[in-house]
Amino acid sequence: MAPRDYIIHPSEYDLNTVIADIEEIRRWNMQRFEMEQLTAIVHEDAARGLCVGYKDLTRDEFWVRGHFPIVPLMPGVLMCEAAAQLSSYYTQKHNLLDAKVIGFGGMEDVRFREPVVPGDRLVIAVERVRVRPKAMIVCRFQGIVRESIVVDGTIKGVPLPVDYLLQAAAGSAGGTAAS
Numbered sequence: 001m002a003p004r005d006y007i008i009h010p011s012e013y014d015l016n017t018v019i020a021d022i023e024e025i026r027r028w029n030m031q032r033f034e035m036e037q038l039t040a041i042v043h044e045d046a047a048r049g050l051c052v053g054y055k056d057l058t059r060d061e062f063w064v065r066g067h068f069p070i071v072p073l074m075p076g077v078l079m080c081e082a083a084a085q086l087s088s089y090y091t092q093k094h095n096l097l098d099a100k101v102i103g104f105g106g107m108e109d110v111r112f113r114e115p116v117v118p119g120d121r122l123v124i125a126v127e128r129v130r131v132r133p134k135a136m137i138v139c140r141f142q143g144i145v146r147e148s149i150v151v152d153g154t155i156k157g158v159p160l161p162v163d164y165l166l167q168a169a170a171g172s173a174g175g176t177a178a179s
Helices: 022-028 076-093 162-178
Strands: 040-045 050-056 102-112 121-132 136-145 148-159
Touching: 022 040, 022 076, 040 076, 050 076, 076 102, 076 121, 076 136, 076 148, 121 148
Parallel strands: none
Antiparallel strands: 040 050, 050 121, 102 148, 121 136, 136 148
């Protein structure tokens, strides 16, 4: 049985009150198409360092066909990606790292407690633990389906060197075209 020590109790937010839809999420996060793992943001509390959003899972998810064909289960890595995207949204919106893009810095103590399947609404809650400006943010996260904690852990976000990556990509593309 999953623990009941919620980061934020479900009674403290309203899943029907969307404060950021997919277009607003896209203002802050770069993921697009099948890599978008958030549907909406429903709660923010800057004083407590909390943010809550969700991902509505459909039978059209790219992983349904192959993970697993008989019983589709949301891959754990995508649950973690949803938490990372929520953390990134919160970090970018509040300019906590003064970075153009936030990337994965690491994860700790991640536990998958129950399966998540198409038709579920995966509610994600993140709580800021600490911030080192321009270096790293650490957040606790939980994924909840029907008031059961299905995944939890700690996630770290770090600024990505976007300018360097763009130069490397341009150089790589240039080298490929000349070959």
